[in-house]
Amino acid sequence: MAIDRIDMFSDPRVEHKTANLNGHTYHYVLGEPKEAVKGTIFLIHGWPDCAAGWRYQIPALIELGFRVVVPDLMGFAGTDAPKVPPNSISLYSHKRAADDFEELARQLGVSNIILGGHDWGGSVVWRMALWKPDLVTHVFSVCTPYTPPQKDYVSLEDLVKGPLPQFAYQLHLASPEVEGRIQSKEDIRQFLKGMFGGRGPNGELVFEAEKGILFDSLPKLGDTPLMTPKELDYYVEQYSRNGLHGTMNWYRTRKVNWEEELQLNKTTIDQPSLFIQATRDLVLKPEMARGMQKYMTHFSYGEVEATHWALVQKPQEVNAIITQWLNEVVLGGRSKL
Incomplete structure (x- = not known):
């Protein structure tokens, strides 16, 4: 049985809206339940994704009765993508995202929200739970484990040389090369095909975690198994608006995030939280989540047999875990599954 999904081009269940948030225009998708609203959920995507990832x-x-708000992050799709320089890289920081989404909640007349994130969105929601404890009542993340703010700065280079060699691709994305070489609509199409699982006739890949983007593979790639042609058209249209520059800025924020988070003086997520592990994620590997529960006051855990693209690869399983948590922890008032 096919699982239901939103048609991002035209679906009567959602509206495409924009809002000026602290001086920049954000695009977001808004879905309202037919009956009384049980709560508001903000869903935050990652890279190279957009609101359509959810x-x-x-x-x-x-259907569960929640108002659903799904913004495009700064630099992505229909949201502004300010150039850096001349603009400050802090426009792409976790704190800036938290401030902007707090403003979006205020404009929607919402005093508290549930947060869900994937990939970079997972990083954002964990940090937003720290920055905005009066706004965020519950938080969940798919694939992205929680890591607490650190007193000492560790560069991305040292991280790659040390415990996380699979983060080497981030050094490539942070460089000017990828955004400089992938600019045409056709290049963007091939790039997105490859990032979402498309391969060449001999199994060629466009992405390796320990290297980055493999440009020679771009013209060889076949269709992605994770999107329909229509969905791919939507992504290509969105990514062609501003190119890749804004999206790559997220890989240039490690220092500014660390500097801003020195203000937090907090490492514990006190809101009831859920982490969903994708067991075959080659970057956000299961071992990275070990011990994260010691930083959680009310921790729930689920896992799916999937790669990094669990949201679209195993949507029924992901939705079942989230639904159970919402019913038992959020709506049921319990803190654990």
């Missing part, structure tokens, strides 16, 4: 979760959450 297309399988949005209808399930609306």
Whole structure:
């Protein structure tokens, strides 16, 4: 049985809206339940994604009775993508995202929200739970484990040389090369095909965690198994608006995030939280999540047999875990599954 999903081009269950948040225009998708609203959920995507990455979760959450708000992050799709320089890289920091989404909640007349994130969005929601404890009541992340703020700065280079060699691709993305070489609409199409699982006739890949983007593979790639042609058209249209520069700025924020987080003086997530591990994620590997529960006051855990693209690869399983948590912890008032 096919699982329901949102058609991002035209679906009566959602509206495409924009808002000026602290001086920059954000695009977001809004879905309202037909009956009384049980709560508001903000869903935050990662890279190279956009609000459409949650297309399988949005209808399930609306059906449960939640208002669903799904913004495009700064630099992505329909949201502004300010150039750095001349603008400050802090426009792409976790704190800036938290401030902007707090403003979006205020404009929507919402005093508290549930947060869900994937990939970079997972990093954002964990940090937003720290920055905005009065706004965020519950938080969940798919694939991205929680790591507490650190007193000492560790560069991305040292991280790659040390415990996380699979983060070497981030050094490539942070360099000017990728955004400089992938600019045409056709290059963007091939790039997105490859990032979402498309391969060449001899199994060629466009991405290796320990290297980055493999440009020679771009013209060889076949269709992605994770999107319909229509969905791919939507992504290409969105990514062609401003190119890749804004999206790559997220890989240039490690220092500014560390500097801003020195103000936090907090390492514990006190809101009831859920982490969903994708057991075959080659970057955010299962061992990275070990011990994270010691920083959680009310921790729930689930896992799916999937790669990094669990939201669209195993949507029924992901939705089942989120639904159970929402019913038992959020709506049921319990802190553990």
